[in-house]
Amino acid sequence: MDSPAEISVVKTAWDWWRLAASYEGYWLASRRLMGILWEFVRDSTPERLRQRYGDADYDWDYRVNTTSGAVGWRDRLLGQFHSAYQPTEPAAFHEMLNALQQSLNPDGTVLNFRDFTFVDLGSGKGRALLMASEYPFHRIIGVEFLASLHRIAQQNLREYKSNSQKCFAIESICADATTFLFPADPLVIYLFNPLPESGLRQVIVNLEHSLRAHPRAVYVLYHNPLLEHVLGESSQFRKIASAQQYSMFTNISRRPSS
Ligand SMILES: C[S@@+](CC[C@H](N)C(=O)[O-])C[C@H]1O[C@@H](n2cnc3c(N)ncnc32)[C@H](O)[C@@H]1O
Incomplete structure (x- = not known):
């Protein structure tokens, strides 16, 4: 049985500060660090905790634990330095998957999920994995770097x-x-x-290498696409759809209409 190592809060904060200081100097980095810690304190009030439980309807329906309300202080603090855990809202997820299903292959046939592996990068407690399992994907993989969230995801999957x-x-x-x-x-x-x-850029570089080694169809569903310019700058991907909450990219080129 695997037991991934817990990430140290102090080391995470130290690494974050050193990187920030190398870009913007000690003073600004220290001020931003204080800002992060202050936001964590604000996020710990009973009022904010109540708000976070606002995403728990899905858990009642399926008897799982994917709410951001039940995330311990340690993981919430680590989330301030990386990306805070927040599960995808079901309606938004199904809207994206339905939009993807409308995409056409270059030969004009509709996309068949059975041909695809679904990968959630930063899968947290696994809600998107569970929702993806309602579609006939070939297989589904979640990648989460906080060990405690990953363990909860494993339990949810079971x-x-x-x-x-x-x-x-x-x-x-x-x-x-x-x-x-x-x-x-x-x-x-x-x-x-x-x-x-920086992390998203690295992922796109890895993906481009992988595509050169194994050419194949890739679709990227980007929910709340704050950094979509990073995908937009890739020579291998083009945007095929966007709505208020998401953007969709692919490396498949459309066959010119005759
Ligand atoms: C906004 S949550 C999304 C959770 C999930 N994808 C969903 O939609 O329900 C982002 C997740 O990314 C994780 N994360 C942050 N940096 C990561 C990294 N470098 N590698 C893997 N996971 C990461 C966080 O711990 C958090 O659980």
Whole structure:
């Protein structure tokens, strides 16, 4: 049984500060660090805790634990330095998947999820993995670097029960998304703001290398796309759809209409 190491809060804060100080100097980095700690304190009030439990309806429906309300102080503090855990809202997820299903292959046929592996980079407690299992993906992989969230995801994957589940080959991996080796399958990659700009750039470089080694279809669903310019700058990807809450990219080129 795997037991991934817990990440140290002090080391994370120190690494964060050193990197920030190398860009913007000691004074600004220290001020921003104080800002992060202050935000953490504000985020710990009973009022904020109540707000975070506002995302728990999904858990009542499926008897799982994916709410951001039940995240310990340690993981919330680490989240301030990386990306805070927040589960995807079901309506938004299904809207994105339905929009993706409308995408056409270059030969004009509709996209068949059975051909694709779904990868959630920064999968947290695994809610997006559970929701993706309602579609007939070939398999589903989540990558989460906080060990405690990954363990909860594993438990959710074991306990999830739904009559409409279509994919049962699901796994959560405890790893850093910036070093994750993409499987050589056609991919649907899901991003819900897991990474800062440097991390997202690294992921795109890794993906481009992987595509050169194993050319295949890749779709990127980017939810709340704060850094979508990073994908826009990639010569391999083009934007095929966008709405208020998401953008969608692919490396598949459209066949010119005759
Ligand atoms: C906004 S949450 C999204 C959770 C999940 N994808 C969902 O939609 O329900 C972002 C997650 O990314 C994780 N994360 C941040 N940096 C990461 C990294 N370098 N590698 C893997 N996961 C990371 C955080 O711990 C957090 O759980």
